[in-house]
Amino acid sequence: MALDPLPTLHRIFGFPDFRGVQRQVVDRVLAGERTLAVMPTGAGKSLTYQLPSAMLDGTCVVVSPLIALMHDQLRAAEAVGLRAATLTSVDENRAETRGRFLDGQLDLLYIAPERASGGDFRDLLQRGRVAMFAIDEAHCVSEWGHDFRPDYRLLRPLLDLFPDVPRLALTATADAHTRDDILDQLGIPREGMIVAGFDRPNIRYTIGARDNTTRQLVDLIRATPGPGIVYAQTRAATEKLAAALAVTGRPTRAYHAGLDPAVRARNQADFVRSEDMVIAATVAFGMGIDKPDVRFVAHAGLPKSIEAYYQETGRAGRDGDPAVAHLFWGAEDFARARQRIGEVEAARQPGERARLQSLAALVETAGCRRAILLRHFGEHPPERCGNCDNCLNPPKAMDATQVARKYLSAVFRTGQMFGATYVEQVLTGKSSERSLMNGHEALSVWNIVGEEELALLKPVGRALLLRDALRTNAHGGLEFGPGARAILKGEAEVALLEPPPRARRSRSKAGE
Ligand code: ADP
Ligand code: ZN
Numbered sequence: 288m289a290l291d292p293l294p295t296l297h298r299i300f301g302f303p304d305f306r307g308v309q310r311q312v313v314d315r316v317l318a319g320e321r322t323l324a325v326m327p328t329g330a331g332k333s334l335t336y337q338l339p340s341a342m343l344d345g346t347c348v349v350v351s352p353l354i355a356l357m358h359d360q361l362r363a364a365e366a367v368g369l370r371a372a373t374l375t376s377v378d379e380n381r382a383e384t385r386g387r388f389l390d391g392q393l394d395l396l397y398i399a400p401e402r403a404s405g406g407d408f409r410d411l412l413q414r415g416r417v418a419m420f421a422i423d424e425a426h427c428v429s430e431w432g433h434d435f436r437p438d439y440r441l442l443r444p445l446l447d448l449f450p451d452v453p454r455l456a457l458t459a460t461a462d463a464h465t466r467d468d469i470l471d472q473l474g475i476p477r478e479g480m481i482v483a484g485f486d487r488p489n490i491r492y493t494i495g496a497r498d499n500t501t502r503q504l505v506d507l508i509r510a511t512p513g514p515g516i517v518y519a520q521t522r523a524a525t526e527k528l529a530a531a532l533a534v535t536g537r538p539t540r541a542y543h544a545g546l547d548p549a550v551r552a553r554n555q556a557d558f559v560r561s562e563d564m565v566i567a568a569t570v571a572f573g574m575g576i577d578k579p580d581v582r583f584v585a586h587a588g589l590p591k592s593i594e595a596y597y598q599e600t601g602r603a604g605r606d607g608d609p610a611v612a613h614l615f616w617g618a619e620d621f622a623r624a625r626q627r628i629g630e631v632e633a634a635r636q637p638g639e640r641a642r643l644q645s646l647a648a649l650v651e652t653a654g655c656r657r658a659i660l661l662r663h664f665g666e667h668p669p670e671r672c673g674n675c676d677n678c679l680n681p682p683k684a685m686d687a688t689q690v691a692r693k694y695l696s697a698v699f700r701t702g703q704m705f706g707a708t709y710v711e712q713v714l715t716g717k718s719s720e721r722s723l724m725n726g727h728e729a730l731s732v733w734n735i736v737g738e739e740e741l742a743l744l745k746p747v748g749r750a751l752l753l754r755d756a757l758r759t760n761a762h763g764g765l766e767f768g769p770g771a772r773a774i775l776k777g778e779a780e781v782a783l784l785e786p787p788p789r790a791r792r793s794r795s796k797a798g799e
Pocket of ligand 1: 302305306328331332333
């Protein structure tokens with residue numbers, strides 16, 4: 288007879304019903320089958336193993352990559368009355384936990400992958416009773432994933448020692464390639480994959496070039512009441528922003544891994560409680576935080592991948608009310624990302640490059656942002672969503688091929704060694720000691736960009752970097768990338784998106 292999970296859902300979690308694919312996943316687990324659940328952040332993945340852990344005989348072993356996350360999950364599980372423990376290097380009660388497991392006194396046992404693959408742990412499991420395995424953040428098992436962790440590869444032998452114990456792999460972030468890899472690596476059959484819908488219709492996506500980050504963020508914050516997260520690239524930037532954004536009159540905090548743990552914990556707790564706080568954070572912030580009323584997530588620089596962007600923006604509007612996701616990017620973000628790719632091991636470079644290309648497509652598109660996101664996750668969304676910047680305010684494409692060719696010529700004629708500022712000075716004929724000394728004022732490209740093209744120069748420079756027609760060398764000088772030739776030879780065009788009229792600020796009159 289099939290087990291009915293509903294009474295347990297009501298009794299332990301107090302939820303009237305399952306959400307989305309939760310029921311499907313739970314039913315498979317209870318039937319003893321192997322499953323990969325691909326569910327976006329906030330969709331309620333934890334419930335899909337916590338609930339069976341309360342129903343099945345024995346302990347659910349949860350493999351989880353981050354100790355901090357594990358402790359959050361432990362607290363959440365204990366809060367609903369589940370018997371749970373973590374087995375990590377920072378836990379001093381490890382002997383007691385082993386005892387509880389062996390006595391059958393644990394519903395959930397959280398463990399890090401490096402420990403899970405060890406002989407001690409294997410012996411422990413063989414002496415007790417394992418009800419199921421849950422492998423959280425399962426994309427870590429794949430080299431295609433954006434977060435490969437070699438320790439995850441060592442899980443398979445452990446799982447295979449328990450062939451009849453159901454295994455449930457969970458991830459929020461997996462493109463088709465990564466999903467296939469997870470199935471292979473963890474021995475899950477194809478029909479065991481359950482994918483939830485990724486759309487977050489209440490989030491409005493907006494993506495634009497960065498000019499003055501602080502001013503742009505201040506505008507955004509003033510237009511968006513409620514709590515918000517600003518993601519910055521560096522620890523220093525989070526602190527600078529937290530200070531600068533205080534002019535909005537909203538409480539602001541910084542959050543990054545370098546802060547004193549007590550300060551960090553307090554800032555996080557303050558944010559979770561607040562109804563109007565802005566927290567400037569590195570991407571370390573947000574994992575394991577359950578705050579449904581975040582009204583905006585802003586990126587002050589390019590995220591690591593589409594997956595990361597989706598996950599980070601997904602922290603907005605979990606309550607279903609309107610929320611905005613705003614990404615401010617700069618050409619130097621792409622240049623830096625390419626540089627970093629050049630530094631990783633050769634085998635990983637193609638994957639990294641493809642990831643960056645997907646991001647470039649999202650940033651550069653004149654089409655629907657949501658459609659690009661959802662297609663990335665294997666869905667077939669409509670052409671237009673009606674709730675992103677490009678759907679609400681369709682940009683007009685403008686041909687900038689001429690200016691792009693002038694730009695590339697100037698880079699070439701000056702020897703592919705000068706930065707954007709200098710190249711632009713040459714193109715606009717701004718005489719300086721440097722240009723005189725270099726003899727560049729005699730070049731054919733000197734002063735060939737007229738008044739009417741002036742406004743296009745910077746966007747063109749950005750577009751050329753973005754499509755890898757230009758690259759930045761280690762000293763900030765511009766040089767040709769593989770995309771340059773086709774543009775110079777007239778085989779490729781460069782279209783710019785006309786900047787849509789700046790959205791009017793909806794500041795209240797009283798606040799002026
Ligand atoms: P994920 O791990 O997928 O990001 P969580 O497991 O943290 O998501 O769950 C997100 C939120 O949704 C939590 O606050 C959780 O209590 C809530 N939740 C999960 N399942 C349900 C449900 N069936 N009904 C209502 N709320 C739910
Ligand atoms: Zn759209």
